[in-house]
Amino acid sequence: MTARQQKRTIPGAPIFDSDAAREGYALNKMCYSFNSKANRDAFVSDERAYCQQFGLNQEQTRAILERDVLSLIRAGGGVYFLGKLAGGVLGLDMQDIGALQTGMSKEEFKAKLVAAGK
Amino acid sequence: MTARQQKRTIPGAPIFDSDAAREGYALNKMCYSFNSKANRDAFVSDERAYCQQFGLNQEQTRAILERDVLSLIRAGGGVYFLGKLAGGVLGLDMQDIGALQTGMSKEEFKAKLVAAGK
Amino acid sequence: MAKIVGILNTSHVPAIGKAIHQNLQQDPYWKPFFDGFPPIRAWLDRVKPDIVVSCFNDHGLNFFLDKQPTFAIGAAPEYRSEDEGWGIPTMPSFPGAEDLSWHIRDRLIRDEFDMVTCQEMLVDHAFTLPMALLWPEQKWPVRSVPVCVNTVLFPLPSARRCYKLGEAIGRAIAAFPEDAKVLVIGSGGLSHQLEGERAGFINKEFDLKFMDSMVNDPQWATQFSDVDLVEQAGNEGVELLSWLIARGTVAGAVKVVHSNFHIPISNTAAATMLLEPV
C-alpha cells in the first residue's frame, strides 16, 4: 500500500472507508453469511473452523473468538456486518455492544443514552 | 401497464429497454444461468422443463423450442443473454444467428458482412 | 398525473421490529416512540396514497461489498423481506409499482444519476419497519418503489448529491402520466453511533436543528461532508441522507402534519416527521 494521505478522523468514531473495507473484506463476508440460519449454526458449532473457511487472519480470528469488538472494527469490520454477528449469532443487543466498547456497565451505558435526551 | 409514451424506434433494430427487460426477465434469467455448464446440460436434457423451472410463459417457451430468435427478442430477450443460449448451448455462431433473423442463407449473410467493408 | 401527497421521514432500528413482534407498543420504554404514529395513520386514512417511494439504506441484506451500489432503484413486481441476521421477523411481501419504478429509473439515468437497476431486491428493516409502522395490519394498501442509498462504505454520496437525487425523483414523479398519489418515505437516523469508543453518541441539538431544516431550510444539511455528518450525528446518523433524498422530491415549501422526537430507542434518537407540500 502507498502511504495513506492524511485522513480526517473523529476521535472514537471509526470510519468504514476504503482502507477498512480492503482490510476487512473476509471478515465482512463472513458476517454477511450470517443472513442465513444454516450459516449462523455452522459458525456456532465450530467458530474457529468457520473463520478459517472465510480466510480470516489470525488477529481477526482472535478478535472473533474473544468478542473483542473494538479490535474487530480496527481489523476492518463494518458495523452493519458485525451487527449480524452480535445480534443474530451472539444474542447481544446494541446496549451490550455499546457497553463492551466503552468499558461501561450496560446500566451505565443505558443511563448515558437516556441522559442524551435531557 | 400505462400507455407507453411514443418511443423512437429504429427499423430492424430492437432496443432492449425497460419494457423489454420487464417482459423478458424470466427468459433472460434462464439464459444468464447458461454461464454454468451444469445448467446448460440440464437445459439440453429437458428444454421444456428447464423453461418451466424459470417461469417462462408459453410464447417464450415456444420460441425457445423452435429457435425463433426474432420472437425471443420480441418477448423481451436481451441479445447478450440470448447469445449464451445460441453460442454456448446450441453451438450456433453469430452468422448462423444473423442468417436465422434475416431470412438469408449463412453464405449470403457472410457476403453481406464482407460487402460492408468495401 | 402523479402527485406527491406527503413525505414521511422516520428512524428505523432493528429493535423496533422485535417490539412490534412482541406487541410492546404500550410498554413504557416503547410508548413514546409508537405514540408518534396514530396521527400519521389518521392522515393516511384520509389521504390514501396509492404508491410509496421509499428512500432507505440497505444494511447488508440485498447488497454486499462485492457489488456495493451508491444508488439503487427497485424495478420488480414484488419485494420480499428476508432473514437479515438481526432476528427481525419477516413480513408479507410488498407489491412493486413497476410502471413508476421504470419511469423514474429511465429519467434518473437521463439526468446523469448512475443508478443500479434491480429487477429483484430483498428489502431489510430500513424499508419494512416504516411500512409496518404506517400499516400495522401488514396488509399493504400501496405499491412500492424502493430507492437505496449507500451508507455502508465511505465516501458516501454527498448530502448535496442525495438532495439532487431527490429533486430528480420529484421531477420524474411529476412527469408520470398515471393518476397516483405518492407518499415519499425517508428512512434512517437520526443521531446514533453503534461502534467505537464514542458508541452511544447522540446529538439532540443537531437533530432538532435538522428536523427544523426540513421545513425552514431544506438544503441546510447539504453543507456537511460525510465525515462532518459522522462528527455531528454519529456514524449511523449519516442515514439521514435518506431524509434528504425524500425532502428533495418536493421543490416547494412543506408544512408539518405531525412530528415526534424521542431519545433513546435502542441507541438512537428516534424521530418521525410527516410533511405535506403546501
Place this chain on the structure above:
Amino acid sequence: MAKIVGILNTSHVPAIGKAIHQNLQQDPYWKPFFDGFPPIRAWLDRVKPDIVVSCFNDHGLNFFLDKQPTFAIGAAPEYRSEDEGWGIPTMPSFPGAEDLSWHIRDRLIRDEFDMVTCQEMLVDHAFTLPMALLWPEQKWPVRSVPVCVNTVLFPLPSARRCYKLGEAIGRAIAAFPEDAKVLVIGSGGLSHQLEGERAGFINKEFDLKFMDSMVNDPQWATQFSDVDLVEQAGNEGVELLSWLIARGTVAGAVKVVHSNFHIPISNTAAATMLLEPV
C-alpha cells in the same frame, strides 16, 4: 506521480477468443485483425506500462438484471475470468491494482459519479481479450483496474456522461501519488448489430469518422443519444462508449501510434487504435 502513457482502444468479439485458442492468427480470415497488434506490442516493450485501467462492458457474467449497474469499478486483489457461456477458454487471473482502484473509486464518488464498488469481480471477454491481444503469453506484466459500463439495459449512460466519467478518471490518475505508468484500455465496438431484422448492420463511414474523432474532435460522438448510436453504429456498436470513457482520461491532444481497421470479424467492424498523449 501516476501518468497515462497511452490509450489502447480495440474491438472485442467472443470469436477472437476461440481464434486465439485455435492459433488462427495467420489464417487468412483472421490475419487482417491480428496483424494490428505486433506494432502495439513493440510499443508496450518500449513503454512498459505498470497498470492497466480497462474500460469495458460486461455481457452478463459478473452482472445480471437483478443488480444492473450503470458504472462499476473493481477494487479487488485479483480478477478471474470464468465460463461465460460463449465457449471462450478462461485465462490466468489478473492481479488488481488495488491502491489505484480505491483511489479512483473514492475520487469518483466525490465527483458525483455513483459508482458500484466491486471487491470481487469476474471479468468477461471484453476485459480479457484486449489483455490477451497485448500480451499473448498471458503472463500479465501489469496490474489492473476494471471499469465497467452498462451497454445492456437502455437507457444507457449518455455518451457525454461516459466522456465525463473518463475525464474524472483521468484527474484521479493524475492525482495518484505513486509513480506508475498507466495504460488506459477502451474495449468494444465498433459498428455491429447482432439482433433483429437489421442484424449484420455495419457502418464503415461512421466508424472511420469516429476513429478520426478520437484524435481531431474527441467529444464529437457525445452529440449522440444512445438510440442515435444504435441507428449509426448498430445495437452493439454502442459499446464504443468504452472508447469515449478511455479517450476522456486524457485532457489534451493525442497522436496515433498505430491504427487498424478491418471488416468483418464475426459480425463486427474490428478496429484497434493506440493513442499517445502529446
